[in-house]
Amino acid sequence: MKATIDGITYNTEDQATEWVASRDCPSEAVNQLRYWQEDLYRTEQGEWFLAGEGGPLTIWGVFHQDSSDCDSGDIGYGAGILPLGPDQASLWLQEAGDANAWRHFFGRSKLGHTKAPTVFSRPHEAALDEPKVAKPRKSSRAVIKEAREAKAKAKKREKAKAKKAKAKKAKDTKAVKTLRKASNRALLLAKRHKD
Numbered sequence: 001m002k003a004t005i006d007g008i009t010y011n012t013e014d015q016a017t018e019w020v021a022s023r024d025c026p027s028e029a030v031n032q033l034r035y036w037q038e039d040l041y042r043t044e045q046g047e048w049f050l051a052g053e054g055g056p057l058t059i060w061g062v063f064h065q066d067s068s069d070c071d072s073g074d075i076g077y078g079a080g081i082l083p084l085g086p087d088q089a090s091l092w093l094q095e096a097g098d099a100n101a102w103r104h105f106f107g108r109s110k111l112g113h114t115k116a117p118t119v120f121s122r123p124h125e126a127a128l129d130e131p132k133v134a135k136p137r138k139s140s141r142a143v144i145k146e147a148r149e150a151k152a153k154a155k156k157r158e159k160a161k162a163k164k165a166k167a168k169k170a171k172d173t174k175a176v177k178t179l180r181k182a183s184n185r186a187l188l189l190a191k192r193h194k195d
Helices: 086-096 099-106 140-194
Strands: 002-005 008-011 018-024 036-042 048-054 062-064 074-076 078-084
Touching: 002 078, 008 078, 018 086, 018 099, 036 086, 048 086, 078 086, 086 099, 086 140
Parallel strands: none
Antiparallel strands: 002 008, 018 036, 036 048, 048 078, 062 074
């Protein structure tokens, strides 16, 4: 699978891209509308991404329009690539319960000390020397949703900032014109007074 998102190419077939871990839905949801499967990858440049697929009631479901395998306008099975930040990738690995992969990529601080992760999905794999941090857990889907919402809010703020800057520029331009007129009038009056 390959996709270019925000100018970065994510390719699961690229030899420089490293497969990190997999996870899928619970066995009772297989062949159901909620089925999903995801693979976590890391590019040579350190970019994290998910390559996944899933049924219509998952984040991977896609809207099919006039498709031969779906009625017009149905949401169906889909697949795609979703970029993640390092914090999201760390959380995804914790939820997948892959303690070894988490330790390999996130388990050492700059000082070389092992960091304690938040709660792992599979406690028997998360036997670390340090106690678990008691924090409310968020699913990777919730983190991804928050990231998308934050990106939308940032875009909205940028648009508002640009609009405000444009209005300020227009106001400044009007003020400069007013000052020029006043200056020209003052010069004209001074000239008349002199004559």
